[in-house]
Amino acid sequence: MNRPWAIYRLATQRSVCRALIAGVAIVIALAAAPRKLYALAAAGPLSAVALQELLDGNARFVGNRPLHPNARPSNAKQHPIAVILSCADSRVPPEMIFDQGVGNIFIVRVAGNTYDRLAFESLHFAVANLGARLIVVMGHDQCGAVAAAVKTYPDPKAGPMLANIYPAVAATRGQPGDPIDNAVAENARLVAQRLAAEPALAPLVARGELRIVPARYNLATGAVTVLPAK
Numbered sequence: 650m651n652r653p654w655a656i657y658r659l660a661t662q663r664s665v666c667r668a669l670i671a672g673v674a675i676v677i678a679l680a681a682a683p684r685k686l687y688a689l690a691a692a693g694p695l696s697a698v699a700l701q702e703l704l705d706g707n708a709r710f711v712g713n714r715p716l717h718p719n720a721r722p723s724n725a726k727q728h729p730i731a732v733i734l735s736c737a738d739s740r741v742p743p744e745m746i747f748d749q750g751v752g753n754i755f756i757v758r759v760a761g762n763t764y765d766r767l768a769f770e771s772l773h774f775a776v777a778n779l780g781a782r783l784i785v786v787m788g789h790d791q792c793g794a795v796a797a798a799v800k801t802y803p804d805p806k807a808g809p810m811l812a813n814i815y816p817a818v819a820a821t822r823g824q825p826g827d828p829i830d831n832a833v834a835e836n837a838r839l840v841a842q843r844l845a846a847e848p849a850l851a852p853l854v855a856r857g858e859l860r861i862v863p864a865r866y867n868l869a870t871g872a873v874t875v876l877p878a879k
Contacts, residue, residue, distance in 0.1 A: 706748030719750025761794030
């Protein structure tokens, strides 16, 4: 066998081996995921388990090493680990951002990541009927709805999309920094607070059975940051 052919064959074998090892690692990780959830659940509240799963998935997304779990159709009963109230912006797809698959997360998307009664009933359904114990209210930078609210505030004729964001605009007026960025974070916080005060959810929050957290997504990096409550 001539030397060039031997080198090519060796390189090909090594590439195949590396691909096989990577595939086995992904299978092991996916198989271990349920065990990880059960172990974490034994150690703390389900909301903490769910939040950590989302943040771990986001870290994989940011690092360009997603597992793409549950990427096949399913007609099994759904048991989402969390509810995501997110903006409808096409650059903010929660399943990809958190590296979750079919049946993993229950998503309500509205421009400006606020809610009305219809959206609330969807959120409440996931908590009351599907067992979700975490709601993430996720805003993002360069949000067109928030930018429009900042530009038009205060407009008494504004529709619900902008009117729902006006409290965040009012709360951040005059603060140092970019007014849109400030309003994006404040809007996520205020919406989370408003949800926690809803009569149908407040008792669960008070008992520690439901956690509602504000978060912010960075379009450039893909990272999700949980925002501190004020």
